[in-house]
Amino acid sequence: MREIYLYEGMYEAITEEMRRDEKVFLTGESITAEGILPIRPPKGIMEEFGENRVRETGIIEQMLAAGSAGAAMAGMRPIVDFMQVDFMFPAWNEIVQSGLWRSGHGGAENLSVPVVYIGGIMAYSGGGFSHARVPIANVWHGPGLKLVLPTTPYDTKGLLKTAVRDDNPVVFLPHRLQYRTKGPVPEEEYLIPFGEAKIRREGKDVTIVAISYMVDLSLETAEALEQEHISTEVIDPRTLEPLDIDTILASVEKTGRLVVVDEDYIRCGVGAEIAFQVQEKLFKSLKAPVQRVGNPNTPVPVARKLMEAVMPTKEKIAAAVKKTLA
């Protein structure tokens, strides 16, 4: 099978969906500019679809979010490229509210808001306290939004196509350190349903639930731990809303030990929620307290040494795994 970069999978999904459905349009800052951004837009997208469906903008986050939500309520299917996930903050009300319109209207006439908000996770970028924030739990916290965190080129393409076709607002967060990951992606069309976790590595001693780029770090950690005869299972939920808790529960039932790894602030975070759901169902199967690896509520510094002190590393993941075995 051919291999392509993750960002190519993203743009193949966008282009294919735009060809399939003329209601789909793409908007965002510098979306046709080659060479400026870490991900390159598909060649000829403007020539193929025109300005009506490729709406390149300047810096207008609220307009990108609510303008797209408004167009979605009025029957279109916008894809918004925020470039970076922290750029969603200026549009936070608009994004969160897009997940509330349907319920707020009581589902009147089956109103839906089919919009996809894409934002690259910029952790480990040297972006510091602003750009290197990873607001995963913020999105996941309230009702109405779906949340997708793809980690391979194959998943990125299949999940993004599903996101475009979903009738709900979907926040889609690829990780910049994975944009240039290469992987097998078939030429023929496929979709990946939301709510199906992927077991990236099988193991029997400890379960690691890893979010986004943390899947890569956890897999490398698991390899190293194998040398020490610790067998680790790594689960990639792929979507948090909906969450495939069953796959996680089945794994923890087997291992009795759980570590959750993500790049967001730990407090009220992804690890807290998953740990709670696991203990609620599997309290008696747990052989050790659940461990969390994440950012300990600290603004992300720029200097490499400081940033590594704050953010998850392979060493911290390994230490957390061993703590469940102590």
Place this chain on the structure above:
Amino acid sequence: MGLSKDLLLRTYRDMVRTRTLDYQMIRNSRSGKMATGWHSGLGEESIVGPVALLGKDDYVTYTHRGAYVWIAKGMSMKEIIAEFYGKATGSACGKGGSHIAKPSLGIFGRSGMQGGHFPLAAGMGIAAQMRGQGQAVLSFFGDGCATRAPLHEAMNYASIWKLPILWFCENNGQSMSVKLNKTWAIEDISQIAKSYAMPGVTIEDGNDVIAVIEAAQEFLDRARRGEGPGLLEIKTYRWRGHHEGDPMLYRTKEETEEWMKKDPLKRFEQVLQSQGLLTQEDIQRTQTEADTEVAEAQKFTEESPDPLPEDAFNAIYATSHS
């Protein structure tokens, strides 16, 4: 410009209906039975006219005082009052309250964040433009929310993309309690239109119903022709407080009384009478019909069931996809 008799009489009728509903909701506000608060639009009924210019497929966004939009765009009083009472028969099954929506009439509710509708309206304009069937967006806003940032992003891009939108400012001179000279450095909000390279017009006498309709017609025609958005500002006044219960300590009785003399409905009634379009008998009949309609809607509401607790968990996520 010749406005059709039908349009004028429909506008008149909907102004009477809106006002009658408004008085009922003011009374309801004191009943303790409402699930959510009422923001009266008494005195600002001249904005019914522009809504009468819209077709079913056109989009509209409204302010706090949205009754004129709901009524003139074709919603029933039953589903409106019932929604304010939080009844299962309300337009949003009791979940939305004053943020009334009717997607099939191009009404998608209202952002609770004031000014949040500017980009939403622009988005509806994008949909209209992509569809290319001559739909337009009529986006009402007050002078209060116009100080917020989303206005800039939306108006700028609506103009760059030549979206078919009429930005319609109901300038009632008060941002809750704060007077216009404390919220804006300019006197006429239409002045901002120049910054976005679109036409901007202020109607000083915003309670002149015919002038308001004629100006709106011109802007909407222009938008439908693909020539881009425009900004129409009318100066008007709300007779009541920001919401029912507002003691209105920020303004004088004399100021309110001055404006009440400029009642848009009474003046429009006189114009129609002088043109021979309306008789005293018509006036009475229109009022009686509105009274009956409101009374029936009120009765319907009070007899309607409450939603079931489990309904709170319905309709959060759509289960459908394209």
